[in-house]
Amino acid sequence: MxxxxxxxxxxxxxxxxxxxxxxxxxxxxxKHGLRFNSLKADYDNFKDKNIDNIQLTEVPWAKNGYFYENEDRPGKSPYHEAGVYYIxxxxxxxxxxxxxxxxxxxxxxxxxxxxxxxxxxxxxxxxxxxxxxxxxxxxxxxxxxxxxxxxxxxxxxxxxxxxxxxxxxxxxxxxxxxxxxxxxxxxxxxxxxxxxxxxxxxxxxxxxxxxxxxxxxxxxxxxxxxxxxxxxxxxxxxxxxxxxxxxxxxxxxxxxxxxxxxxxxxxxxxxxxxxxxxxxxxxxxxxxxxxxxxxxxxxxxxxxxxxxxxxxxxxxxxxxxxxQSKPNYQRNNKNFGNKNNNLESYYNFFNDTICKLPLDGKLELFKDQLYLVPNGVPSLSGIKLLRRGLHLGTFLKNRFEPSHALALFLSSNLVKNSYDIDYDLAKKFIAGETFPCDLKKGWYLITVNGYSLGWGKVAGKTMKNHYPKGLRKNI
Structure with a gap:
């Protein structure tokens, strides 16, 4: 061929x-390979949670890189959706x-x-x-x-x-x-x-x-x-x-x-x-x-x-x-600029939900979307952008709704409320299902065996599912 x-x-x-x-x-x-995302996990952290018994051997030239066997399907796992590893x-x-x-x-x-x-x-x-x-x-x-x-x-x-x-x-x-x-x-x-x-x-x-x-x-x-x-x-x-x-x-x-x-x-x-x-x-x-x-x-x-x-x-x-000795070499630290300083609902969410956000950067509002833009970025006027840094969430009328990106960045030690679910329930959560719970109302970071997966919000006795509809799937 x-x-x-x-x-x-x-x-x-x-x-x-x-x-x-x-x-x-x-x-x-x-040969097939996956690479553990050291922002979230490495093999030592993962091996006790290896529900699917994926057989792994090290890739010599890549830290956190592993071969897996042809019969394994790590892409069909909640851990993949949680960003624990990259195929x-x-x-x-x-x-x-x-x-x-x-x-x-x-x-x-x-x-x-x-x-x-x-x-x-x-x-x-x-x-x-x-x-x-x-x-x-x-x-x-x-x-x-x-x-x-x-x-x-x-x-x-x-x-x-x-x-x-x-x-x-x-x-x-x-x-x-x-x-x-x-x-x-x-x-x-x-x-x-x-x-x-x-x-x-x-x-x-x-x-x-x-x-x-x-x-x-x-x-x-x-x-x-x-x-x-x-x-x-x-x-x-x-x-x-x-x-x-x-x-x-x-x-x-x-x-x-x-x-x-x-x-x-x-x-x-x-x-x-x-x-x-x-x-x-x-x-x-x-x-x-x-x-x-x-x-x-x-x-x-x-x-x-x-x-x-x-x-x-x-x-x-x-x-x-x-x-190397260029005298006027410097990085432009100019910020995009905020078009709207009315961030009260974001700060209310932050104070209610987040313990700390260990990042440097500047808030930027693009239409109704709020981003944390890394420091040191020059003006990107005229440049087509799909992601301006960490997407924090969306302003909807008088409330702020946190983004899926923020959930996947966070870990349970950075939020005031988290709820850990098992592997099987995580599959249902990714498919969009809600589940009963007896917790105080508010936003919860949903984790699967310790890995952040998405947002849930308690209303009554139910954990409402805020996993993005466009990403929902049966795995």
Whole structure:
């Protein structure tokens, strides 16, 4: 089922023995993975609550990453809906791990949807600093925003823009930038059989040209001494070694960071690119001798060498000493501004329900929606936004209704009233059912075995269900 031209190209890249092993890997069922959300849980916290007896083994290159068995279905669990973990292909966990985002960093995930890398980055930032998660495709951006919400992330702003437009807003701004670039997707042929029908050499070329533009935009937005991690899920050298080679030729103030590789990972190879490009004279002998060693610092993940699908990773570091001493470099702390200061009903809810909200930020009212916007955000006027930080809730006439995002951020120790339900009742709650209770009236954070799941509100002897109707499902 693999395209013949694709196989011919792979055959030129690999030895005959490796090529046979590469083909054989497509006869083996792909590996499945999940990553625990350290904002809520890790394996030690989870293992005693593992109701479905999911069998887990560690992914070596990703903290909190685990393989699970093919027969397990962790996506059909209340824990998944509570944001305890994120279902993610194991190889796809490597790029964000190499980004090495820290608490307090300013980070951009430039091509974010559906959110695997953004949520992985956020888990290492501990809801501090600023994460801009961007996706140019509107439909995919909505999925990204939902995943940011589900994982209880408070320091993220979700934008729906082109890289070129973001460059005008965030020049020389970010400490770390993740570029999981749009690509021909050859590494996902096993996961997505339809991808083989969409593959063509022309698309490889289109993707490589688009990657040049995206990387140039990322370079303009990177702060002095910052890091860019470039990744793809394809084998095509035009989009991997070629994209990095062309970038370094355009930007001599960047270098490739020589990072540790895990067992099964192999280095990038400039020969792949030189062998397959139509015009081999595009690489001079001097360039080849110099960049061959540099490109070996990049990483390839081959499906016949490790438990995961095809990926490529390069870690780039900005080295311009003049830029590092730029005298007028600063981050714009201008706030969006509040259009309505009538927040009494919010403060009434807060005083009645919340013990504390351990976050820095500024309140912003957008129409009838209230957000807590992370500090350090420049004016985003004219930028398409799907999420402006932590969505706190909605003003409805004379009352304030808390958001699902706020519930998923909170934990029982941060609220005055919480109600823990068991695994089976949690399934019914997610489906929209109410249940009887004998509690004082008011808002309650509903948790499942300690993990926040949503809001309930006691009226009479009933816990009314405030799980969002658009998210309700039978699991």
């Amino acid at each position: 693999l395209p013949n031209l694709f196989l011919e190209r792979i055959k030129k890249m690999l030895s005959s023995d490796e090529y046979d092993k590469f083909l054989a890997s497509y006869e083996i069922e792909r 993610q292909e194991p190889s796809a966990m490597a790029p964000a791990a190499y980004l090495d985002a820290k608490p307090g960093d300013y980070v951009l995930d430039l091509c974010s949807a559906p959110g695997g890398k953004s949520t992985q980055i956020a888990s290492t930032m501990n809801n501090t600093g600023l994460l801009i998660s961007n996706e140019i495709n509107t439909k995919r951006c909505k999925i990204l925003s939902e995943n940011i919400e589900r994982m209880g992330i408070a320091n993220a702003i979700v934008t729906n823009e082109s890289p070129e437009k973001l460059t005008k807003v965030f020049p020389v701004f970010f400490d770390k930038i993740m570029v999981d670039a749009p690509c021909s997707g050859e590494g996902m042929f096993k996961k997505n059989l339809n991808a083989t029908d969409e593959w063509s050499l022309e698309n490889v070329q289109i993707c490589s040209e688009r990657q040049d533009m995206i990387l140039d935009c990322a370079a303009q937005m990177l702060a002095p001494g910052g890091r860019i991690v470039f990744s793809t899920c394809t084998f095509a050298p035009e989009e991997n070694e070629g994209s990095i080679y062309r970038f370094l030729k355009r930007h001599n103030d960047f270098r490739i960071v020589d990072i540790d590789k895990y067992n099964g990972m192999s280095h990038g190879n400039l020969d792949y690119y030189k062998t397959l490009i139509t015009n081999s004279s595009i690489i001079s002998e001097d360039d080849y001798d110099f960049y061959k060693t540099e490109i070996q610092k990049t990483i390839r993940l081959w499906p016949h060498l490790l438990k995961g699908e095809g990926h490529f990773v390069a870690v780039l570091e900005q080295t311009n000493e003049k830029l």
